[in-house]
Amino acid sequence: MTTTAPDPPRPGAGRRLVRGVGELLITLGVVVLLFVVYEVYVTDLFGERKQAAATTAVDRVWAQSQETATVIAPAPDQMATDPQQRVPRYDTVLGEGFAKLRIPVLGADYVFTVVEGTAPDDLYIGPGHYSETQLPGEQGNFAVAGHRVSKGSPFNDLGLLNSCDAVVVETQDDWFVYRVLPMAEEESAWAATPRAHCAGVQVQTGAYHGVYGRQITLPSDYAQVLPVPTVLSTTVPPDAQRLITLTTCHPQFSDAERMIIHGVLVASYAKATGYLPPELTET
Incomplete structure (x- = not known):
């Protein structure tokens, strides 16, 4: 007489529920991982291509300008x-490049074409100029936004x-050299501490008091890009300084705050x- 093995016990409802939840979490984890890879790496590749195209376009415009007005450099001290x-x-057009941004301490190859506008499509190309702010070299505040992570990550190292x-x-006709202002923690000892490359850089006073080289603020703090940062007016006063302001998300991988x-x-x-x-050539 032959016997057959009994069927294995069927998993209970609780076990099936746990298994289903586990499989769902694994699936969600894979989806999140793929999204992170896309956001951090794939969009960087797309952003680099868009940036390269913008740079090629602005180089072409500048080359045409030089053909009609070539300037020979005098002695360096002149x-x-x-x-x-x-x-x-020059005129600026939304989504098109008009300047180049270089930060020598971040490497000799750190150069990004700045486009006009800060809409998502503009910032996918590269750093974007806040259209309501001043142009490079002008009195007031030349303000530029950029992604810290993904889409080319131009401002990842601002910290x-x-x-x-x-x-x-660099613009079509000029070079403008800005230097980062003193940090808040340096204010008290600034005048008594020798520092390299600091000619023309002072702790801010008057209407500019409290404007430091690096600040962490809320995303809603639009006053940082006004002609006089934190002063709620879009009018450029006659004695306004010539500033640059760079803004990006903070901390890394988050948009909870802004680094200024x-x-x-x-x-x-x-x-x-x-x-x-x-x-x-500074390092």
């Missing part, structure tokens, strides 16, 4: 210009900047064939 005499001779580090902006970098214009140079500002 290249400095008064920024008040530098009048922009590494120190006071007096150079931020160099403020710098002040300390030098400008006319563009000329074969000439590069000496500040570009």
Whole structure:
């Protein structure tokens, strides 16, 4: 007489529920992982392509301008210009490049074409100029936003900047050299502490009191990009400084806050064939 093995016991409802929940969590985990890979890596590749196209376009415009007005560089000590005499001779178009941003301490290859506008499509191309703010070199605040992570990640390393580090902006006709303002923790000892490359960089006073080289604020703090940061007016006062403001998300991988970098214009140079500002060699 032969016997057959009894059927294995069927899992209870509780066990089936746990197994189903586990499988669902694994699936969700894979989906989240794929999304993170896409956001951090794939969009970076797309962003780099968009940035390269914008750079090619602005290089073409500048080359055409130089063909009609080639300037030969005089002696290096004669290249400095008064920024008040530098009048922009170009128009900006939303989504198109019009300037280049260099930060020498972040590497000789750190250069991004700045586009006009801060809409999502604009920032996918590269750093974007707040259209309501001033142009490079002008009195007031030349303000630029950029992604810290994904879509090219142009501002990922802004947190590494120190006071007096150079931020160099190249336009069709000019070079503008800004330097990061003192940090809040440096204010009390600033005047008594020697620092390299700090000529023209001072702790801010008057209407600019409380404007520091790096600040962490809320995303709603739009006053940081006004002509005089934190002063609620869009009018550029006659004695306004020439500032640059860079904004990005903070902390990394989060948009809960904003990191703000403020710098002040300390030098400008006319563009000329074969000439590069000496500040570009700083490390």
